[in-house]
Amino acid sequence: MHKKPLSKQIYDARWCYLFVLPCSILTGMFVIYPIGMSWYFSLLDWSGFTKEAKFIGLQNYYEAVNDEFFWDAFIRSFIFMFGTVPVKIVLGFIIAVFLNNQVLKLAPFFRTVIFMPVVTAIAIIGIVMTFVFSPFNGPANKFLMSTNLTSAPIDFLGNPDTVLPTVMGVYVWKWLGITMMYWLAALQTVPQDVYDAAKIDGAEGYRLWVHIILPIVLPFAIVIILVEAVGALNVFPLIETMTAGGPFFSSEVMEIYIFRTAFVTDSGTMPRLGYACAAGVFWGVAVLFITVLQGLWMRRTRRI
Amino acid sequence: MSRYLNFIAEKNQVKYLIITIAFIIFSFFWIYPLLWVLSASFKTDFEIWGGLGLIPDRLVWENFERAWFGANMGRYFFNTLIITVVSVIIVVVTTGMFGYVIGRYSFPGKKILIGILISTIFIPQGYTIIPVFDLLNNLNISKNLIGLTLATAGHTPVIYILLFAGYFSRVPVELEEAAKMDGAGFVRTFISIMLPLTKPVVATVSILQVLHAWNDFLLPVVITLGNPDIRTLSVGVYAFKGEYFVDWSGMAAASVITILPIIVLFLFMQKYFVEGVQGAVKG
Numbered sequence: 179m180h181k182k183p184l185s186k187q188i189y190d191a192r193w194c195y196l197f198v199l200p201c202s203i204l205t206g207m208f209v210i211y212p213i214g215m216s217w218y219f220s221l222l223d224w225s226g227f228t229k230e231a232k233f234i235g236l237q238n239y240y241e242a243v244n245d246e247f248f249w250d251a252f253i254r255s256f257i258f259m260f261g262t263v264p265v266k267i268v269l270g271f272i273i274a275v276f277l278n279n280q281v282l283k284l285a286p287f288f289r290t291v292i293f294m295p296v297v298t299a300i301a302i303i304g305i306v307m308t309f310v311f312s313p314f315n316g317p318a319n320k321f322l323m324s325t326n327l328t329s330a331p332i333d334f335l336g337n338p339d340t341v342l343p344t345v346m347g348v349y350v351w352k353w354l355g356i357t358m359m360y361w362l363a364a365l366q367t368v369p370q371d372v373y374d375a376a377k378i379d380g381a382e383g384y385r386l387w388v389h390i391i392l393p394i395v396l397p398f399a400i401v402i403i404l405v406e407a408v409g410a411l412n413v414f415p416l417i418e419t420m421t422a423g424g425p426f427f428s429s430e431v432m433e434i435y436i437f438r439t440a441f442v443t444d445s446g447t448m449p450r451l452g453y454a455c456a457a458g459v460f461w462g463v464a465v466l467f468i469t470v471l472q473g474l475w476m477r478r479t480r481r482i
Numbered sequence: 483m484s485r486y487l488n489f490i491a492e493k494n495q496v497k498y499l500i501i502t503i504a505f506i507i508f509s510f511f512w513i514y515p516l517l518w519v520l521s522a523s524f525k526t527d528f529e530i531w532g533g534l535g536l537i538p539d540r541l542v543w544e545n546f547e548r549a550w551f552g553a554n555m556g557r558y559f560f561n562t563l564i565i566t567v568v569s570v571i572i573v574v575v576t577t578g579m580f581g582y583v584i585g586r587y588s589f590p591g592k593k594i595l596i597g598i599l600i601s602t603i604f605i606p607q608g609y610t611i612i613p614v615f616d617l618l619n620n621l622n623i624s625k626n627l628i629g630l631t632l633a634t635a636g637h638t639p640v641i642y643i644l645l646f647a648g649y650f651s652r653v654p655v656e657l658e659e660a661a662k663m664d665g666a667g668f669v670r671t672f673i674s675i676m677l678p679l680t681k682p683v684v685a686t687v688s689i690l691q692v693l694h695a696w697n698d699f700l701l702p703v704v705i706t707l708g709n710p711d712i713r714t715l716s717v718g719v720y721a722f723k724g725e726y727f728v729d730w731s732g733m734a735a736a737s738v739i740t741i742l743p744i745i746v747l748f749l750f751m752q753k754y755f756v757e758g759v760q761g762a763v764k765g
Contacts, residue, residue: 184590188589190589191589193583193668197579197580198579198580198595200576200580201576201577202580204572204635204636204639205638207617207632207636208617208637209610212611212612212614213610215613215617216610216613219612219613226612276501282501282502284505284506287509290752291513292509292512293748293756294516296759297693297697297747297748298516298697299696299697299715299716299741301699301716301720305719305723305733305737306515306518306519306734306737310515310518314531315532317514317534320533351512351515356759359756360759360760362760408606411606412606412607412608414607414608414699414700415699418699418703419699419720419723432608433606433608433700437608437704441704451612458608459609462606462609465606466604469604
C-alpha cells in the first residue's frame with residue numbers, strides 16, 4: 179500500500195490530536211512537569227516560600243547522603259516493603275483460594291468484609307488506630323488484658339521497638355482486600371477443564387496447587403508483586419496520621435522524611451524545599467530502579 | 483462468567499462448617515475497628531474507654547453536631563464533595579477521549595505518547611508534590627478549590643486510559659461506519675455512538691476516581707497547610723486531632739462522617755469497585 183506523506187497523516191489525524199490534548203495537558207501539568215521541576219529544585223538552596231533561591235549544584239545531594247536520618251528512613255522504607263508484601267501475597271492467596279469456592283455460601287459476604295478497609299479513608303484509619311492501640315484503655319490492650327495475653331498494657335505506638343511492626347500490621351489489614359481481589363482475578367484464569375482433569379487424575383491437596391494451579395497464576399503473581407511492592411513504598415498518609423514518624427524517628431520512612439524537611443518546621447528552622455526535592459529525586463530514582471528490575475524479571479519469566 | 487475451583491466438597495459438612503465458622507470469627511475481628519469507631523461516635527467519652535462492647539447506652543447525637551458545626555466538618559464535607567464530583571467529571575471526559583483515540587485509531591506519535599504515559603505509572607506522589615504545590619502557587623490557584631480539584635484530577639491516568647482503550651478497541655467497526663454513513667463527524671460519533679456504549683467503564687473509572695479523590699491525603703494536606711477553609715474531610719479530621727485532642731467522641735463522629743459515604747457507595751456498587759481494582763492487574 180502506498181504510504182501517505184507524514185504531513186497528510188498528521189492532518190488526517192487532527193481530531194485524534196485534539197482528543198488526546200486535554201488529558202495530555204493535565205498529565206503534563208501535574209505529573210510530567212513536576213518530575214522535571216523536582217530535578218531542578220533539587221539543585222537549589224530554596225525555602226519554597228520566598229523568591230530567593232540560590233543555585234548550589236549537587237550540594238543538597240551531598241548533604242542527603244551524609245545524613246544519618248536520610249539513610250535510616252531509606253532503609254526503613256524497604257524494611258516496610260519486605261515486611262508487608264510477602265505477608266499480603268501469601269495471606270491474600272490463601273483467602274482467595276477459600277473464597278473462590280462456590281460451595282461456601284457466605285463467600286460474597288466475607289469478601290465484602292475483607293475489602294471494607296480498602297475503601298475507608300487511609301488518614302482516618304491512621305487516626306482511629308491511634309485510639310485502637312492506645313496504651314490507656316485502647317481496645318487492643320483491653321482485649322489482650324481481658325484474655326490474659328499480657329498483664330500490663332503495651333504502648334504499641336510509643337515504643338520504638340513495637341511501632342514499626344504495629345504500623346505494618348495495620349497496613350496489611352488496610353490493603354489485604356486489594357491483594358485478595360487480585361488473586362481472585364488470577365484464579366479466574368485457571369481453566370475449569372484443567373482443574374477438573376487434574377482432580378480426576380487424582381491430583382489432590384498441595385500437589386494440585388503447586389503443580390497445576392501455581393504455574394498458571396504465576397504471570398499474575400509477578401504483576402501483583404510489582405504493584406504491591408511499589409504500593410508498600412507509598413505509605414505517607416498512614417504513618418503520618420498514626421505516628422508522624424515517631425517516636426524518636428523510629429517509624430520515619432522516606433516520604434515522611436521528605437515531608438518533614440519540606441514543610442514541618444519543628445525546630446523553628448525554615449523549611450527547605452530544595453533539599454527535600456533532592457531527597458525526593460534520590461528516592462524516585464531508587465523506586466524507578468526497582469520497578470525496572472522487576473519489569474525485566476517479569477519479561478523473563480513470561481517468556482519461559 | 484465465573485469459574486470456581488471447589489475443593490470443599492458439598493458432602494463434607496464438617497469441613498464446610500469449620501471453614502465457615504473460622505471465617506465468621508476472622509471477619510468479626512477484621513471489621514471490629516470500623517464497628518468500634520461507629521459505635522464510639524454514638525457514645526460518651528467516658529463510655530468509649532469503658533469497655534469493648536459495641537452497643538452504646540443511648541445514642542449521643544450531639545457528637546455529630548459538635549463535629550459538623552464546631553469542628554467545621556460540614557464545610558469540609560462540601561469541599562470534599564465538590565472536589566470529588568468535579569474531578570470525576572474531568573477525569574472521565576479527558577481519559578475517555580484519550581482512551582477512545584488510543585483504542586481505535588493510529589496516528590503519528592501515538593507510540594511515544596503511550597510510552598511517556600506508561601513511564602509515569604509508578605511515580606510516587608511524594609516525588610511530585612513539591613513542584614505541584616509550587617505550580618499552584620504560581621498560577622494563583624492554591625488558595626481556592628480550583629487548584630486542589632485540578633491537582634486531584636491530574637494524577638497519573640494510565641489505568642483509566644487502559645480501561646477505556648481496551649473497551650473501545652472491542653467495539654465493532656460496523657457501528658462506526660454506519661455512523662459515518664449517516665453523516666456523523668468524529669465528535670458526534672464519539673458522543674452519540676461510542677460514549678453510551680462504555681457505561682460500565684465510565685462507572686468503573688468514576689468509582690476509582692471517587693475513591694482516590696475522597697480518600698487522598700498528601701496532596702490536600704500540603705495544599706491546605708495555610709488555608710483551613712479549603713480542607714478536605716481527611717485533613718479536617720487530622721487537624722481536629724491536633725486541636726481538640728481530648729474530644730474522642732467528636733473525633734469518632736468526624737471519622738464516621740468521612741468514611742460512611744464511601745462505604746455505603748461501595749456496598750451498592752461493589753461490582754464496579756471490584757472491576758476497577760482487578761483492572762490494574764488484568765491489563
